[in-house]
Amino acid sequence: MKLFEVLSKDIQYVKNVGPQRAKVLKKAGVNTLEDMLYFIPRDYEDRRKIKKIGQLRPGERAVFIGEVWSASVVEKRTDIFEVIFRDDTGIIKAKWFNFKASAFKKRFAEGKRFLVVGDVRYNRYERCLEVVHPETRDYELVDLEKFARILPVYPSLEGVGQKTVEKIVDSCIKELEAVYEEYIPASILSSRSMPSLPEAFRIVHFGLDEPEKLKARRSRGHYRLIFEEFFLTQVALAMRRAGVRRIKGIAFNTNSQLLKRFISSLPFELTSAQRRVLKEILNDMAKPEPMNRLIQGDVGSGKTVVAVAASLVAVDNGYQVAFMAPTEILAEQHYRNIREMTKGLSVNVALLTSSTPRGEKEIILRGLLSGAVNIVVGTHALIQERVNFKALGLAVIDEQHRFGVMQRKALREKGENCDLLVMTATPIPRTLALTVYGDLDVSVIDELPKGRKPVITRVITPKDREKAYAFIESQLRKGRQAYIVFPLIEESEKMDLPSVLEMYPLIAERFKEFRVGLLHGRMNGQEKERVMREFKEGKIHVLVCTTVVEVGVDVPNATVMMVEGAERFGLSQLHQLRGRVGRGEHRSYCLLMTSSEKVGSTSYMRLKVLEETTDGFKIAEEDLKIRGPGELLGVRQSGLTEFRVADILKDREILQDARRAAFNLIEEDFALMKPENRLLKEVLERKGILERLSYVEGG
Numbered sequence: 001m002k003l004f005e006v007l008s009k010d011i012q013y014v015k016n017v018g019p020q021r022a023k024v025l026k027k028a029g030v031n032t033l034e035d036m037l038y039f040i041p042r043d044y045e046d047r048r049k050i051k052k053i054g055q056l057r058p059g060e061r062a063v064f065i066g067e068v069w070s071a072s073v074v075e076k077r078t079d080i081f082e083v084i085f086r087d088d089t090g091i092i093k094a095k096w097f098n099f100k101a102s103a104f105k106k107r108f109a110e111g112k113r114f115l116v117v118g119d120v121r122y123n124r125y126e127r128c129l130e131v132v133h134p135e136t137r138d139y140e141l142v143d144l145e146k147f148a149r150i151l152p153v154y155p156s157l158e159g160v161g162q163k164t165v166e167k168i169v170d171s172c173i174k175e176l177e178a179v180y181e182e183y184i185p186a187s188i189l190s191s192r193s194m195p196s197l198p199e200a201f202r203i204v205h206f207g208l209d210e211p212e213k214l215k216a217r218r219s220r221g222h223y224r225l226i227f228e229e230f231f232l233t234q235v236a237l238a239m240r241r242a243g244v245r246r247i248k249g250i251a252f253n254t255n256s257q258l259l260k261r262f263i264s265s266l267p268f269e270l271t272s273a274q275r276r277v278l279k280e281i282l283n284d285m286a287k288p289e290p291m292n293r294l295i296q297g298d299v300g301s302g303k304t305v306v307a308v309a310a311s312l313v314a315v316d317n318g319y320q321v322a323f324m325a326p327t328e329i330l331a332e333q334h335y336r337n338i339r340e341m342t343k344g345l346s347v348n349v350a351l352l353t354s355s356t357p358r359g360e361k362e363i364i365l366r367g368l369l370s371g372a373v374n375i376v377v378g379t380h381a382l383i384q385e386r387v388n389f390k391a392l393g394l395a396v397i398d399e400q401h402r403f404g405v406m407q408r409k410a411l412r413e414k415g416e417n418c419d420l421l422v423m424t425a426t427p428i429p430r431t432l433a434l435t436v437y438g439d440l441d442v443s444v445i446d447e448l449p450k451g452r453k454p455v456i457t458r459v460i461t462p463k464d465r466e467k468a469y470a471f472i473e474s475q476l477r478k479g480r481q482a483y484i485v486f487p488l489i490e491e492s493e494k495m496d497l498p499s500v501l502e503m504y505p506l507i508a509e510r511f512k513e514f515r516v517g518l519l520h521g522r523m524n525g526q527e528k529e530r531v532m533r534e535f536k537e538g539k540i541h542v543l544v545c546t547t548v549v550e551v552g553v554d555v556p557n558a559t560v561m562m563v564e565g566a567e568r569f570g571l572s573q574l575h576q577l578r579g580r581v582g583r584g585e586h587r588s589y590c591l592l593m594t595s596s597e598k599v600g601s602t603s604y605m606r607l608k609v610l611e612e613t614t615d616g617f618k619i620a621e622e623d624l625k626i627r628g629p630g631e632l633l634g635v636r637q638s639g640l641t642e643f644r645v646a647d648i649l650k651d652r653e654i655l656q657d658a659r660r661a662a663f664n665l666i667e668e669d670f671a672l673m674k675p676e677n678r679l680l681k682e683v684l685e686r687k688g689i690l691e692r693l694s695y696v697e698g699g
């Protein structure tokens with residue numbers, strides 16, 4: 001395809017560019033012709049409406065015709081040149097700070113008329129309207145036809161002016177037009193009255209639509225560009241999903257006695273959300289194709305119980321289950337919980353981590369191979385080469401965003417087209433889930449077990465530290481426990497942030513009547529485990545730690561979560577930390593302390609969100625606004641959340657539209673084999689979208 005040759009052409013060799021300008025453009029990230037096309041105006045200026053001076057309002061960028069009434073260097077401020085323009089409705093001042101007085105005096109001769117474009121503001125001291133450094137054109141010389149249009153406003157480039165950018169873009173569009181063949185199906189374009197790609201660039205770059213639509217990124221051109229970006233990834237996702245559907249998997253018999261016994265043995269009733277999600281999972285498991293399901297549920301919503309129920313169905317069918325967690329502490333805890341939950345059901349559960357003693361490890365490995373072990377819980381140790389199963393039927397991955405995509409894939413490949421269940425307590429806003437997990441089915445446990453009281457959250461500053469300690473002490477006296485979490489292990493010269501090692505002795509001294517434990521990532525596995533166990537057993541009252549306690553740790557007697565340097569954490573992460581308390585019958589508290597009194601007001605307001613809501617989805621949306629999707633999910637490598645024009649947050653409705661179109665298309669032609677879809681397939685391949693996808697969830 002000629003198209004890709006043109007798109008990847010070095011910007012230097014585009015007409016009107018040359019080495020000098022190319023240097024400037026490349027510095028701004030514009031390396032190819034395609035980059036130039038996607039160098040989208042950041043705003044538009046409507047020059048079609050020429051106003052009377054009397055109509056001008058502060059805050060607007062306006063065009064008016066003014067006659068020079070006076071022009072001179074300001075007497076008291078000789079660094080300012082001032083022109084007073086007038087028409088029959090009023091006057092306005094124009095000011096320049098860089099000027100050659102003689103040239104300016106000559107240009108702005110009294111009585112001469114100018115077309116003036118500038119940002120109007122109100123000068124409070126002089127009590128008049130003014131424009132600073134406006135653009136001025138000799139009215140008699142202006143070609144009004146050419147002038148009166150919607151002008152693109154590009155991000156400024158040192159040394160390449162706006163008009164030059166327009167000229168270069170024009171050359172790029174012409175080159176694109178010469179080789180362009182449409183690859184988005186005609187019916188999809190026409191039903192949305194979307195233009196071709198070159199036409200879309202023309203509209204976007206040269207402002208050929210309503211100014212309001214252009215400014216709102218909703219011109220026909222913008223729509224095409226945004227739609228296209230979403231559409232291509234969604235087509236790829238739909239293809240992947242359709243592909244998985246055609247693989248033969250295990251059709252489990254879900255009418256399981258073991259499952260029934262398990263459910264009736266639980267000391268509680270499943271919530272209706274848990275029942276619904278379990279049903280969705282069992283439906284998938286019964287089908288003769290591999291399950292690809294994500295369970296989303298806030299911390300404490302009871303995902304683990306549901307996953308264990310599904311596991312027992314696999315076990316009852318003679319298959320094995322691998323249950324992978326991101327940390328040893330978590331794996332250990334899952335192991336103990338699962339053993340406890342399945343007591344009396346004759347299920348053999350094993351724990352495999354990197355600190356499992358060698359002899360024990362050999363026994364487990366043999367048990368996996370022979371089928372004697374039914375459920376193995378573990379960390380990354382599960383995906384080592386030496387781990388082999390007799391018949392792995394279900395892979396469960398907890399806190400899946402903590403794993404690299406390759407690791408998830410590796411676990412799954414321990415079985416033969418086994419079912420996959422991934423769980424996350426980092427609620428992914430639905431729109432984002434559609435993009436990132438587009439080929440996963442998503443179940444949401446959107447209900448907490450009855451009787452849970454929401455955690456009371458307060459944002460505080462360091463001057464409140466002693467008050468916070470006094471509060472913690474009052475809780476300890478009632479027999480409760482507390483976490484105090486720090487952003488750093490050790491003091492750092494670069495950042496003025498509190499650290500565990502620095503604060504631990506002080507806290508131990510402050511709470512000397514109690515036992516204060518220390519937990520951080522640099523301790524060895526055994527030590528960590530000992531501290532965690534003692535905390536769990538209530539022997540340690542205050543746990544001073546880093547975020548190693550973040551996920552999944554379950555100590556119902558702990559009622560205070562204090563986080564120091566809280567502004568350093570993402571909101572979702574804080575929400576996770578907060579989820580460590582409020583897990584038992586007692587009222588719980590979360591104290592978020594900033595690292596200094598003077599933390600910026602945006603950081604402060606951001607933390608305040610946590611005071612107001614415990615809805616993980618809302619919190620994730622806030623996070624997404626601030627941090628962007630890649631960081632939130634740790635999926636930067638997937639490249640699925642980074643677009644040139646499209647924005648997952650602002651363009652949700654276009655994402656939905658593109659997704660629908662893509663999935664319908666793949667329904668009709670799942671491998672894009674029809675001749676009319678050949679170009680589309682080639683574009684997906686050439687853009688590397690299919691390839692990138694193979695690293696994403698589910699594969």
Ligand code: ADP
Nearest residue numbers: 268269270271298299300301302303304305449
């Ligand atoms: P998650 O993994 O979603 O954070 P867990 O599965 O660890 O949540 O459950 C949190 C706690 O709630 C556990 O102690 C669990 O036994 C308990 N639990 C789970 N489901 C229910 C329920 N339906 N009613 C009461 N308690 C429940």
Ligand code: MG
Nearest residue numbers: 303304398552
């Ligand atoms: Mg959990």
